[in-house]
Amino acid sequence: DTAVSQTPKYLVTQMGNDKSIKCEQNLGHDTMYWYKQDSKKFLKIMFSYNNKELIINETVPNRFSPKSPDKAHLNLHINSLELGDSAVYFCASSPPTGGTGELFFGEGSRLTVL
Amino acid sequence: SQQGEEDPQALSIQEGENATMNCSYKTSINNLQWYRQNSGRGLVHLILIRSNEREKHSGRLRVTLDTSKKSSSLLITASRAADTASYFCATGPTNFGNEKLTFGTGTRLTIIP
Numbered sequence: 001d002t003a004v005s006q007t008p009k010y011l012v013t014q015m016g017n018d019k020s021i022k023c024e025q026n027l028g029h030d031t032m033y034w035y036k037q038d039s040k041k042f043l044k045i046m047f048s049y050n051n052k053e054l055i056i057n058e059t060v061p062n063r064f065s066p067k068s069p070d071k072a073h074l075n076l077h078i079n080s081l082e083l084g085d086s087a088v089y090f091c092a093s094s095p096p097t098g099g100t101g102e103l104f105f106g107e108g109s110r111l112t113v114l
Numbered sequence: 115s116q117q118g119e120e121d122p123q124a125l126s127i128q129e130g131e132n133a134t135m136n137c138s139y140k141t142s143i144n145n146l147q148w149y150r151q152n153s154g155r156g157l158v159h160l161i162l163i164r165s166n167e168r169e170k171h172s173g174r175l176r177v178t179l180d181t182s183k184k185s186s187s188l189l190i191t192a193s194r195a196a197d198t199a200s201y202f203c204a205t206g207p208t209n210f211g212n213e214k215l216t217f218g219t220g221t222r223l224t225i226i227p
Contacts, residue, residue, distance in 0.1 A: 041200060043202065101145050
């Protein structure tokens with residue numbers, strides 16, 4: 001029943017490692033996003049995809065590589081993790097532009113880099 | 115750069131009182147949205163107001179928008195303990211859809227039973 005689900009919910013890893021976070025939405029939406037929320041609760045857009053195509057990349061380092069195998073999935077792979085990557089990463093989706101404008105968020109994936 | 119800023123950063127009120135949060139933004143917008151985030155959870159959409167609207171209601175929520183001052187307010191009436199959460203405004207710029215939705219810094223609301 002979960003509309004936007006992301007896994008894992010918690011991720012603890014060492015600096016330099018590579019990790020992935022997966023996201024799936026069952027709402028039939030065309031657009032999906034990755035947001036990063038830092039320790040001060042500041043929420044910043046990282047990427048957005050529309051029908052598997054990248055449409056927004058907000059100056060995110062190349063170590064972050066999103067992949068959308070189909071419009072229901074948007075995964076985030078992070079290479080060579082750094083301490084500053086510690087944050088909560090949220091996946092979201094929304095219906096086509098011109099709809100309600102509402103974003104539907106997942107529950108977040110808390111990444112801790114040691 | 116950060117688009118929206120909420121004021122105050124934190125607010126504590128007694129249950130039953132009204133809570134007012136403000137949001138200021140910098141550029142022209144298509145719409146402004148308010149979201150709630152409970153501790154450790156994802157954001158939940160509360161209400162959307164379009165740039166040609168001045169006021170909107172949804173249950174105990176009232177949102178106003180003043181595009182000339184580039185500001186919005188969210189009023190929660192008759193607050194309940196369950197309203198304890200962080201509240202964020204998000205602005206959708208003109209000429210873009212949700213792809214460029216930008217969130218403010220949030221107001222942490224605590225309702226004291």
